[in-house]
Structures are given as C-alpha cells and as structure tokens.
Amino acid sequence: MAEVLLSEEEKYYLVLGVAQDIRVDGRSRLDYRSGDVEVNTVTNSHGSVRIRLAETDVIVAAKVDLGVPKTETPNQGIIKFLVDCSPTASPDFEGRGGDQLAETICRILSSTYAKSSSINLKSLCIVPKEFCYIVDVDILVLQCGGNLLDVIAMGVKACLGTCEIPRASGTRYDLGKPVPVFSKDEFQFDYLDVSKAPVIVTLPRVGRYFVVDATLEEESCSKGKLAIGVAPDGSITSVDKLGKACYQVRSIAASVQMAAKVGVDVNKVLSDRINKLKLSKLHSAKPWPPKPEEGMDVE
Amino acid sequence: MSRNQEGEAPLISGGSRRQVSLFDLRVRDEFANDEAKGSAPVSRAANYVTPGTIVTKEMGFMRGHGTFVNPSDQSLVASVVGAVERVNRLVTVRGIGGVYYGEVGDVVVGRITKVMQKRWKVDINGRLDGILLLSSINLPTGELRRRSAEDELGMREVLKEGDVISAEIQSVYNDGSLALHTRSVKYGKLGPGTLVKVPSSIIKRRKNHIHNLPCGVSVILGNNGYVWISPLPNGRMPGTNLEEEDADGKNTVLEEIRITKADRMAVARLKNCIAALSKSWLPIYDTSLMYAYEASTKYECGELLRPDVMQEIGELVRQQMALEGAGS
Amino acid sequence: MSNDSDSQMEVGQSDEFERLKGQTKSESLFPKPPLVNPKTNKRQDGRSPKDVRPIYVQTGVRDGAKGSAYVEMGTTKVLCIVSGPKDLPKKMDLSSTGIISVDVQLVGGKMSEKDVILIKECMEAVVILEKFPKCLLEIFLTIMEDGGSSIAASICAAGLALVDSGVPIYDTPVGSTLLYDGKDFYLDPSKSELDSVDLTDSEKNDSGGGIVTMGYLPTREQICLFTMEGKMDAEVLASAMDSLTNVNLKVFAVIRHHSMELMKEFKETKSKVNK
Numbered sequence: 001m002a003e004v005l006l007s008e009e010e011k012y013y014l015v016l017g018v019a020q021d022i023r024v025d026g027r028s029r030l031d032y033r034s035g036d037v038e039v040n041t042v043t044n045s046h047g048s049v050r051i052r053l054a055e056t057d058v059i060v061a062a063k064v065d066l067g068v069p070k071t072e073t074p075n076q077g078i079i080k081f082l083v084d085c086s087p088t089a090s091p092d093f094e095g096r097g098g099d100q101l102a103e104t105i106c107r108i109l110s111s112t113y114a115k116s117s118s119i120n121l122k123s124l125c126i127v128p129k130e131f132c133y134i135v136d137v138d139i140l141v142l143q144c145g146g147n148l149l150d151v152i153a154m155g156v157k158a159c160l161g162t163c164e165i166p167r168a169s170g171t172r173y174d175l176g177k178p179v180p181v182f183s184k185d186e187f188q189f190d191y192l193d194v195s196k197a198p199v200i201v202t203l204p205r206v207g208r209y210f211v212v213d214a215t216l217e218e219e220s221c222s223k224g225k226l227a228i229g230v231a232p233d234g235s236i237t238s239v240d241k242l243g244k245a246c247y248q249v250r251s252i253a254a255s256v257q258m259a260a261k262v263g264v265d266v267n268k269v270l271s272d273r274i275n276k277l278k279l280s281k282l283h284s285a286k287p288w289p290p291k292p293e294e295g296m297d298v299e
Numbered sequence: 300m301s302r303n304q305e306g307e308a309p310l311i312s313g314g315s316r317r318q319v320s321l322f323d324l325r326v327r328d329e330f331a332n333d334e335a336k337g338s339a340p341v342s343r344a345a346n347y348v349t350p351g352t353i354v355t356k357e358m359g360f361m362r363g364h365g366t367f368v369n370p371s372d373q374s375l376v377a378s379v380v381g382a383v384e385r386v387n388r389l390v391t392v393r394g395i396g397g398v399y400y401g402e403v404g405d406v407v408v409g410r411i412t413k414v415m416q417k418r419w420k421v422d423i424n425g426r427l428d429g430i431l432l433l434s435s436i437n438l439p440t441g442e443l444r445r446r447s448a449e450d451e452l453g454m455r456e457v458l459k460e461g462d463v464i465s466a467e468i469q470s471v472y473n474d475g476s477l478a479l480h481t482r483s484v485k486y487g488k489l490g491p492g493t494l495v496k497v498p499s500s501i502i503k504r505r506k507n508h509i510h511n512l513p514c515g516v517s518v519i520l521g522n523n524g525y526v527w528i529s530p531l532p533n534g535r536m537p538g539t540n541l542e543e544e545d546a547d548g549k550n551t552v553l554e555e556i557r558i559t560k561a562d563r564m565a566v567a568r569l570k571n572c573i574a575a576l577s578k579s580w581l582p583i584y585d586t587s588l589m590y591a592y593e594a595s596t597k598y599e600c601g602e603l604l605r606p607d608v609m610q611e612i613g614e615l616v617r618q619q620m621a622l623e624g625a626g627s
Numbered sequence: 628m629s630n631d632s633d634s635q636m637e638v639g640q641s642d643e644f645e646r647l648k649g650q651t652k653s654e655s656l657f658p659k660p661p662l663v664n665p666k667t668n669k670r671q672d673g674r675s676p677k678d679v680r681p682i683y684v685q686t687g688v689r690d691g692a693k694g695s696a697y698v699e700m701g702t703t704k705v706l707c708i709v710s711g712p713k714d715l716p717k718k719m720d721l722s723s724t725g726i727i728s729v730d731v732q733l734v735g736g737k738m739s740e741k742d743v744i745l746i747k748e749c750m751e752a753v754v755i756l757e758k759f760p761k762c763l764l765e766i767f768l769t770i771m772e773d774g775g776s777s778i779a780a781s782i783c784a785a786g787l788a789l790v791d792s793g794v795p796i797y798d799t800p801v802g803s804t805l806l807y808d809g810k811d812f813y814l815d816p817s818k819s820e821l822d823s824v825d826l827t828d829s830e831k832n833d834s835g836g837g838i839v840t841m842g843y844l845p846t847r848e849q850i851c852l853f854t855m856e857g858k859m860d861a862e863v864l865a866s867a868m869d870s871l872t873n874v875n876l877k878v879f880a881v882i883r884h885h886s887m888e889l890m891k892e893f894k895e896t897k898s899k900v901n902k
Contacts, residue, residue: 005410007462009536012553013491013529017563024493026567026600031321034605038327050327054604100744107741117835117858154324224748226853235835236864239855240741244751246849249872253865260861269322276326 004220011221015207024217030262032213037155039162039277047163049277051155053213055145060137060155062163066180067134069125077124077132079160081109083139083152090144098141104242105139105149108200109156112229112238118197119160123190126168126180133165146215149227153200154270161194161274162281191278198231198238199266201259205245210255212262226255230263232271323605348377354390363391364400399425399499399523401477405468406486406508408494408521409479411458417451419458421466424499424523427476431458435469435480437487439539457539463489465509465519465527465534485509489519490536491556492529495570497577499524503584509533510585514592516565520583528569530562564600568592571603572612579613581620590616661823663811672817679803679815679874684783684885686791694792698784701817702774707784709792712762724756726763731781733770738777742854746781749842749852753786755795764794775818776804782842782852783882790886798844799882800851803874805839805867807859812867814874835859839867843875 006014014024021028035053041061042048048061069076083106085098092098113119124133137159139152167188168180203210204222211218219225224245229238236256241247348354354366356374365379377383379394401407401423409421409429421429433446439457458464465486466479481487502520511517517534519527527534537556572591576583594615595603602608663670670676680701689695694709712725729747731738750766766788768781779802786800806816808824816838824836837857844851855864 005412005461007410007489008553009489009491010463010493012556013493013558016491016558020560020563022560022563022567022600024567025570025604026564027321027604028601031601032323034323034325036325036327036606053324100740103740104744107739111856115856115858231858235858235860236855237858239839239853239864240745241850241853242744242748244748246752246844246847246851247853248849249868252850252853253861253868256861256864266322269324273324273326280326 004216006217006220010217014217014221018206018209018211018218023211025215027213029209029211030258032266033215035151037158037273037277039158039281046165047159049155049159049162051151051158053145053147053151054215055143056147056151057142057145058148058151058155059140059142060152060159061140062138062159063136064163064165065134065136066126067132069129069132073121075125075128076121078134079110079113079119079121079124079137080134081106081113081137081139081156083109083141085141085144088143089141093141093144101148105152108149108227108229108238108240109137109139109153112153112198112200113156113160115237117231118237120193123192124165127171127178130178131180135160135163135165144216146217146219147202147213149202150200150213153198153229154266157194157197157199157270158274158277160192160197162277163192164189165192194274195271196231196233198229199263199270200227200229200238201263201266202227203255203259204243205247210258226252226259228256228259228263230260230267232264232267234260234264236260321601346382347380348383348392349380350378352377354383354392359388361389363389365392365394366390393500395498395500399423401425401429401468401471401523403468403470405522406465406519407468407477407479407523408463408465408489408519408525408527409523410494410525411460411462411464414455414459417446417454419454421464421479423477423479423521424496424525425477427474429466429468429477429479430472431464431466431479431481435478435482437482437484458488463494463527465489465521485533485535488536488539489527489534490529490531491553491558492527492531492534493566493570495526495528495573497524497526497573497583501577501580501582502526503582503587505584507585510588512569512585512589512592514565514569515562516569518569518588520585526573526583528566528573530558530566531556567600568595568603571595571600571609575603575609575612576616578606578609579617581613581616586623587616587620590619594619670813671819676811676813677870679877680817682783682878682881684787684882686787686885686889692792694788694790694794696784696787696791698780698787700774700776700780700783700815702772703777703780704771704774705777705780705784706769706771707781707788708767709764709785709788709794710767711764712759712794715761715763723760725754725759725761727751727754727756727766728763729766729768729785731768731770733773733777736773738770742778745852745854746778746785749782749800750785750789752851753796753798753800753844754789755797758795773818775816775821776802776840778840778852778854779803779815779842783878787882787885791889798846798849799879799886800842800844801875801878801882802840802842802852803871803878805841805871805874807835807837807839807857807863807867809835812870814870835863837864837867839864839871841868841871841875843872843879845876845879 017023033054037049037051039049041050041059045061046064050059083102085093085102087094126132137156166182167190169183170181171178172181202225204214204219204225206218206222224243227240227242228236231237354375354377360375362368362375365377365381366375367378369376375390377392379392381392381394384391384393407423409423411419412422413420417433419431421431423429433450464481466481467486469478469480471477502522502524508520511532517529517532519534572595576587576591581587591612594612598608683699685697687695688697689708692708697706727747727750729743729750731743766785770777782800782802789796790799804815806813806820806824813820835858837855837859839855841850842852
C-alpha cells in the first residue's frame with residue numbers, strides 16, 4: 001500500500017507507543033478511527049454506499065443485471081467484484097502500482113462472497129438453470145489513508161445489504177421457455193440478507209504487537225500484516241498473510257483470536273448502521289415521475 | 300535485527316486498555332445536519348478577491364505574491380483567491396490554502412529528501428524544496444572550521460533521507476527556493492515525536508515558534524505548516540547540533556531515550572487539538588493551543604478524533620479568543 | 628480423528644516410482660463420493676486422514692538453468708527454474724536490496740494473481756535479499772498438473788530450486804495443505820477431495836469447512852505463507868495450524884534427505900576430481 005517516508009526517530013516513537021498501548025493519536029491498539037457511511041451516492045445504480053474512516057474514502061456501487069447461472073451452480077446467482085485504485089487516491093497507485101493491490105482485494109472479496117455461509121446466493125436465482133441475477137459490485141478508492149481492505153469490506157457489506165434487488169413477481173411462458181416478469185411498481189424490491197456476511201480485520205504488525213485500523217504511518221512501520229475475515233458469529237472466514245514478514249504459529253493463532261473478538265464488535269455496529277441506512281432510504285425515496293413545482297411551466 | 304526475526308511471543312490482546320474495541324461509524328444523514336449547524340469562519344469585510352480581480356490600477360506599487368501585472372493596461376491583478384494585504388508600497392494577496400512562501404527568518408520544519416554533494420534537499424511544503432548547505436550546519440563535533448572532503452563523505456551520518464529537522468530560512472534564491480540554516484542550538488535534527496501537517500496560512504506569525512509547553516510537551520510551529528510535537532525539549536534529538544563546549548564526542552543512542560506514558564498522552568492530545576483547530580480554520584499559536592488543550596481535557600484522548608468533538612473544541616476556542624480580543 | 632501412527636513417506640528416487648493418476652475434468656463432473664469410506668475409515672485413495680501423498684523430488688532437471696527442481700506431491704506436478712541474480716533491467720528503479728519476480732504458469736488454467744503474490748512474498752521472506760542489492764532474481768514455476776495443494780508444492784519446488792542454485796536463503800521452505808469439512812482434518816487433499824467439499828452450497832456443509840495452506844520454515848519455526856478460506860472457529864484454526872506444522876516437518880524430512888544425497892554426490896565428484 002502507499003508508503004510514507006519516516007525518520008528513524010519517528011518510527012522509534014511510533015513503535016514504542018504501540019508497545020505501550022498509546023498510539024500516536026492516543027488510540028489503544030484495538031481502537032478504530034472515527035468514520036461515517038452514507039447511501040445513494042451513485043444514483044444510476046441499484047445500491048451505492050460511500051464509507052469513510054478518517055482519510056480512507058471508498059465508494060461501493062452495485063448494479064443488478066439479468067443473466068444465466070453458471071453450469072456448476074445452476075440454482076445460484078452470481079456476484080462479481082471490480083476494484084479500482086485510482087491514482088488520485090495515492091501517488092503509489094500511478095500506472096500499474098494500484099493494479100496488484102486491486103487484484104488481491106478483488107480475489108479476497110470474490111472468495112468471501114462465493115461462500116454460502118456468507119451470503120445466500122440461491123436468493124439471487126430466479127429460474128434455476130435459466131435466469132439469475134448477476135450483481136456487479138464496483139469499488140472505487142477515492143483516498144487511501146491506511147486500512148484500505150477493512151474499509152472496502154465494510155463498504156461491500158453495507159452496499160449489498162442496501163442494494164435493491166428487483167422482485168420477480170412470477171414467470172410467464174414465451175415459446176415454451178419460462179421468462180421472469182417484474183412488477184411495475186418500483187417500490188417492490190428485496191434486500192439481500194447480509195446478516196452472516198463477514199467483515200475483514202487487517203492486523204499489521206508494528207514492532208511486537210498487532211494493531212487494528214492502522215494509519216499510513218503505522219503501515220509504513222510494519223513489515224507484514226494478517227487480513228482476517230470474521231463473520232458476525234465470531235467464526236473465521238479467511239486468513240491471508242500479506243507482506244514479507246514471517247510469523248510463529250502462536251502469533252497467528254493469538255492474532256486470529258484477537259481479530260475474532262474485534263470482528264464481532266465491528267459486525268454488530270455495522271449491522272445496526274445498515275438497518276439505519278435502509279430506513280433512511282425509505283424516508284428519502286422520491287416518487288417518480290417528479291411532480292413539477294408550483295408555478296413552473298411543464299413542457 | 301534481521302527482518303525475519305520475531306523475538307518473544309507478542310502480547311497481542313493482553314495488556315491493552317480496552318476490553319471491547321472502540322468503533323464509531325456514523326450514518327451520514329444524521330451527521331450532515333450537525334455540520335450545517337457549525338459556524339463557518341467569520342469573514343471580514345470586502346478584502347477578498349478571486350483570480351482576475353483588479354487589485355489596483357495605480358502605478359508605483361510593488362507586486363508581491365499572488366499578483367501579476369496585466370500587460371494591456373498595467374494594472375495589478377490577483378492570481379489566487381485570498382485577502383489583499385498592503386504594507387507600504389508592497390501589495391500581496393495572501394491565499395487561503397495555497398503554497399507556502401518562505402520569508403527570511405521563518406522557522407520551518409522539514410524532511411530531508413535527498414543527500415547531494417555539499418547540500419541536502421529538504422521538503423518544506425513550499426513551491427520548491429529547501430536547500431540546506433553543508434556550510435549552514437554546525438559540525439557534529441562543534442568545531443568551527445572550513446568543511447573538508449571528509450565532511451562531504453560523512454554527510455549521511457549527520458542527516459539522511461527521511462530525517463526531520465527544524466531550521467530557519469537564511470535567504471531566498473532567485474528562483475524562489477529557500478536556503479536554510481541550523482546554526483543555532485535550538486535548530487537541527489529532531490528526536491522522537493510526530494509530525495502534523497496543517498495549511499501554512501493558519502500558523503500565526505509570532506516572535507517565537509518553538510514552545511516548551513507546561514504540559515510537558517514541546518511543539519515547533521513551522522511557518523510552512525509542518526508542526527512537530529515531541530516529549531523532548533525543543534523537539535530536538537539530544538547529542539546532535541551541539542555547541543563546541545557541549546560536544547563530548549558521544550552520541551545519544553536512540554534506544555536509550557525513555558518516554559513516559561503521560562508524555563505520550565500529552566503528545567497525542569496536542570496532536571488531536573491541532574487537528575481540531577485546523578479543521579475549524581482557527582489560527583494556531585501558543586495561546587490557541589493552550590485553550591484547545593484545556594477544552595479537550597474533559598474528553599479521552601481517543602475521543603478527540605470524533606468530528607463532533609473536534610467541532611466543539613473549535614467553537615470553545617473561538618469563543619475564548621473572542622473574549623480575549625474584546626478584553627485586550 | 629484417525630489413529631496416531633506415523634505415516635510412511637515414500638521418497639522416490641528411482642524409476643520404480645509409480646505415477647499416480649489424477650482425475651480428468653469430465654470425470655470430476657460425476658457425483659462426488661464422500662471423503663471417507665465409512666466401512667474402512669480410509670479416504671478414497673486409501674489414505675488415512677492424516678496421511679500425505681507420496682512426494683518425489685528431483686533437482687538439476689534443467690541443465691541450462693542456474694537452479695531447478697521438480698516436485699511431485701501425489702498427482703500435483705510442479706517444475707521450478709531459478710534465474711539470476713542478474714542486473715536489474717533499466718526500467719526498474721534501483722533498490723538497496725535484491726528484487727524477486729515470480730511467474731507462474733498453470734497448464735490448463737491460470738493461477739489467481741493473489742496466489743502468485745502470496746508465493747512472491749513468501750520467497751521475499753526466505754531469500755537473503757541484502758546479499759545482492761540492485762539485482763533481480765527470477766523464479767519461474769510451471770504447474771504441469773494441479774492435483775490439489777498446488778501452492779504448497781510450488782513453495783517446495785521453489786525452495787529446492789533456490790537450494791540447487793546456491794542463492795543464499797534463511798531456511799528451506801516447505802508447504803502443505805489441509806482440508807476441513809466441519810468435523811475432521813484431511814491433510815494434503817487431492818483435487819477430487821477439494822471439489823467434493825463445496826463451500827458454496829450450504830445444504831452440503833453448514834457446520835463450516837475450509838482449506839488452509841501453510842508455507843513453513845522448519846529450522847526457524849516460522850510461517851512464511853499462510854492463507855485460509857472457508858468458515859472455521861478460531862480454536863479449530865489453531866489446531867489445524869498445529870497439524871500442518873507436523874506435516875511440514877515430515878515434508879522437510881523428505882526434502883532434507885534429498886539435499887543430503889546431493890551433498891554426498893557432490894563430495895564424491897569433488898574427491899574424484901581432486902585425485
């Protein structure tokens with residue numbers, strides 16, 4: 001990820017601070033920075049979310065399309081991910097720099113959401129073997145202020161949870177083949193159930209300790225990190241050792257325990273916010289076609 | 300220490316202050332209302348200009364930064380957004396954000412980016428890098444003599460890429476780049492601490508920019524917008540840039556410097572206060588820092604990162620400054 | 628779980644080593660048999676859950692290359708060639724330590740970018756990069772057949788190729804894989820076993836399941852590559868890591884045996900030359 005140049009003295013101060021559990025900005029090793037999340041940032045998609053955690057800023061947008069299920073999984077829908085680390089997010093992302101990172105994140109997300117334990121892909125199937133929903137999730141990194149993977153994972157969960165899947169009210173038969181019929185009322189849609197979807201807790205290792213939600217400076221002081229996917233019930237859905245450092249077995253085991261505890265808390269807060277976002281969508285939904293203002297001429 | 304070494308097993312969750320991790324995620328709608336309630340910086344009367352606005356048509360004024368001469372009618376036109384300032388016959392437009400223009404005598408905090416022949420290049424957040432000549436530093440041994448070829452080869456021992464220094468602007472070259480010097484004991488390589496970046500225009504120009512605050516922390520308010528906070532006096536790395544009588548040839552080893560938890564908390568609190576002042580676009584100087592520090596004591600250090608808390612501190616400081624202004 | 632007897636590892640060095648036959652793509656579409664035959668408590672290929680498939684290693688398989696190795700773990704066949712260290716090409720920036728590039732070719736498919744990055748970072752942790760600044764070390768892997776555990780086999784092959792090339796490394800890396808189906812651990816799973824545990828279908832496995840791959844440095848006792856996907860509890864993952872560590876030590880025994888054989892050959896040729 002983006003590297004920051006630091007002096008030996010700054011690194012000394014930072015690393016010892018982590019050891020004393022007082023990070024440079026006063027947080028403890030388990031604290032996240034402050035953030036916010038909002039919906040409907042991209043209006044021509046079925047669901048979109050903008051999530052910020054301090055300087056890290058990510059937009060996640062989902063578009064739902066009609067398609068054919070894969071032959072190996074005839075009664076499941078498909079979720080596809082595309083990550084774009086734009087050069088505006090960080091000077092490191094110029095040229096091919098951002099592509100490798102984007103690929104890694106994409107792969108982690110794809111394998112996480114291909115599991116039935118995270119999301120019920122069968123709910124995206126309309127007619128087995130014939131029709132299913134294909135959800136294209138686009139992730140755009142606006143600014144990278146550290147801890148990018150975690151923020152993206154939270155954003156994806158929020159986006160999928162507030163994405164409006166059109167409701168197929170039935171099938172009619174066209175030349176003997178079943179074709180889905182969609183209701184004309186745009187308020188008839190479903191939400192995907194993301195109550196079991198995991199969140200990713202990235203633990204870079206600074207000195208001898210692991211920290212949660214690292215800033216760019218803290219990441220520059222770490223030689224490696226563990227990206228651990230944690231489901232709301234505390235089970236681990238993925239572990240990836242990223243970076244050049246090596247770990248002992250008990251380090252990985254202990255950090256997985258730590259991530260499990262932290263992940264449960266994060267999932268609780270995130271689920272609550274997703275529900276609030278769904279409510280706020282209902283309140284702000286505008287009727288279509290828009291009514292003209294009083295006194296304005298309508299062409 | 301080889302990069303693969305791990306040492307003893309890390310205490311990962313044991314020993315942390317927290318049992319439950321702190322995670323504060325807000326939903327934007329409810330929060331957007333709070334932001335609207337906050338007051339914008341008070342704008343004074345009509346001195347603000349935008350690029351293209353004619354500042355003056357009269358002759359005889361010297362043009363400073365942020366202006367240019369319109370060739371067709373010889374009028375002075377603003378080239379940035381900002382406030383017009385006039386000192387005798389010098390007219391400048393001080394931009395709101397903008398690039399830092401150095402002036403002789405400014406105290407700046409910078410980071411070494413390159414070691415070249417007989418000079419260092421320093422990033423000082425300006426249009427161009429600052430230049431620190433080998434002849435503009437005190438030799439490690441404190442001697443006063445002409446620099447030799449050995450000194451040139453040993454430059455990296457004194458200052459290398461990534462090091463942070465405090466320095467004073469000695470002069471401005473023709474192309475606008477700034478010559479720095481660290482010839483006083485209060486300048487030089489900075490020891491353990493942290494760097495905060497704020498817009499250069501909110502650092503208030505004062506007589507003194509290096510403060511050793513009563514809370515046990517020293518802060519250097521670089522005119523260029525780089526602020527250095529450290530538990531060491533003057534922010535400086537002990538054992539570097541010494542006067543001749545103090546130099547005893549022994550360098551302080553980094554690992555021997557001990558920093559207490561209280562000092563760390565104070566540094567972190569001050570860092571968050573500076574971020575709060577910067578967000579509310581308040582001028583930063585020793586008094587405003589102390590107001591902010593006092594206002595922040597009712598919150599835990601980590602809580603100061605919340606946007607609503609930052610706003611509240613900004614408000615309190617603004618009120619106190621208005622009171623002081625009215626009283627004096 | 629199965630009994631505690633140590634499994635015997637075959638070290639194939641001669642022509643008597645038999646090739647194991649894997650499954651074709653069309654065969655894999657047939658209904659999947661259960662992992663363990665309930666009557667015999669053995670897996671489909673006759674192993675007990677803790678057994679690892681036969682490992683065959685060979686170095687010096689490519690004359691022109693600086694270092695090369697060929698590893699077979701059951702049906703998985705991986706060839707690795709090491710080239711360099713050589714000067715950095717002009718377009719790369721100078722760096723104070725060496726740079727490694729890893730290229731993986733998978734016959735009949737493409738390895739995902741993330742897995743390639745994992746292997747690359749593992750190699751960067753293993754090679755003593757400070758010894759050759761401003762140089763490039765290229766590692767080419769060709770997975771001729773992926774019969775399961777291809778990442779683990781790649782690590783072993785790359786490690787052996789580095790040993791063969793004489794590039795200084797901290798330790799000999801070894802790799803192994805573990806499959807968890809919600810109840811038991813199955814070490815060194817074959818492709819058909821991996822396919823039969825379908826993590827995308829909740830009806831087939833609700834109690835969890837996962838695949839864990841670990842790259843290990845045996846003398847230093849450190850993990851140089853680690854990836855897990857699926858759904859497991861933290862305690863289950865911890866005991867999976869312990870099982871994998873044991874397997875890795877056994878795999879290392881095979882590789883070390885081969886390195887010792889190489890040393891013997893070298894001493895013999897050297898003494899013949901000196902006579």
